[in-house]
Amino acid sequence: MTLNPWRLRLLNKLEAHGTIRAVATALDLSPSSVSQQLALLETETRTKLLERTGRRVRLTPAGLILARRAAAILDHMDAVEAELRSFGTEPAGLVRLGAFQSAIHTLVTPAVLRLARTYPHLELQVLELEPHESLPALRSGDVDLVITTTDFVEEPLGPDLDLVPLTTDLIVLLVPPGHPTVGLGPADLAAYADEPWAFDRSGSYMSNLTTRLCRQAGFEPKVxxxxxxxxxxxxxxxxxxxxxMLPSLAVDPRYEVATRPLVVPVPRAITAAVRRGAAPRPAVLAVLDALS
Structure with missing residues (x-):
């Protein structure tokens, strides 16, 4: 079944105006043209949408349901069209971007430099926010978009957000340069049960993930x-x-530490997220494009 947007709009107008003549007048068409298009819509849907009562027509129950669904369908199509048209508008104004530490160095800073050259009227404000902070800030409207990870189970990404995948990296084990395991293959965390551990802040993505992986390996880390x-x-x-343990993007080569992959790889999917609803501003779209 293929639904024609123009015919859906006519059906929606009929539900609003009540008569074919009123629809024709509102849209500057002839009544016969409106009737013909609605008849074609019945053919397309293989459903009786109209019934005659004397010289008037009225919507059948199926017609009434489709007319009301049509409003939502057409609104969504209008929003998509507005979003696409906005790509041709010069981005300007303030965009507030929340991102975690490693993303700021590897993704955000190059994007900021590119945007400054391309869109001089766009102002980008960067806030360092870990996933447990950035998603609540996005949902409350404190930031316009965030860079987060899809596997932060404590703060799920729901249907209220639109996601733009950016990249992936792996979680790695960090050991001092003189550690006896330097140069060996993938690390079994169980072998590090008696080691002293350094952690991120309590409640953060990496703190929770490291704790979970150590417990899966059979020990409680000594922090x-x-x-x-x-x-x-x-x-x-x-x-x-x-x-x-850190994401590989966070391992600054200026520090003399050795990295080891894990026996069971733990990938991290990095994504940008914006609130779902009205079409994003051209400035927000420009930032998303630069990050991608």
């Missing part, structure tokens, strides 16, 4: 430090004071 900054955490590992 000797919690750091809100990955540079501090990397320095702690570099000094030989701990081992840790």
């Amino acid at each position: 000797v430090g919690r750091f809100s900054n990955y540079s501090t955490l990397l320095r702690h590992v570099e000094a030989g004071l701990s081992v840790a």
Whole structure:
């Protein structure tokens, strides 16, 4: 079944105006033309949509349902058309972007530089927000879009958000440069049960993920430090004071730490998210395009 948007609009107008003549007058058409198009819609849907009562027509129950569904369908199509048209409008104004640490260095900073050259009237404000902070901020309207991960089970991505996949990376184990396991193959976490561990902040994505993976390996990690900054955490590992887990994007090569993949790979899907609803502003779309 193929539904013609123009004929759906006529059916919706009939439900609103009540008569074919009133629909014709509102749209500057002849009544016979409106009748013909509605008859074609009945043929397309293979459903009786209209019934005659004397010289008038009225919607059948099926016609009434389709007319009311048509309003939502047409509204959605109008929003999509507006979104596509906005690509031709010069982006300008303030866009507030929430992103976690490693994404700021690897994804956001290059995008900011590109946008500054391309759209001089666009202002991008970057806020460092981990997934447990950024999604509530997006839903409350405190930011316009965020970079997050799809596998943060404590803060699920629901149907109220539109997602734009960006990239993936792997979770890796970090050990000091002189650790006896440097240079070996994939790491079995169970072998690190007695090691001191450095963690991200309590409740954060990496803190929860590291705890969960250690418990799956059969032990409770001995946490000797919690750091809100990955540079501090990397320095702690570099000094030989701990081992840790981080996403590979977060491993700054300036620090002398050794990385090992995990025996069971743990990929992280990184995505941009915006609130679903009205079509995003051209400036927001420009930021999404630069990040992609």
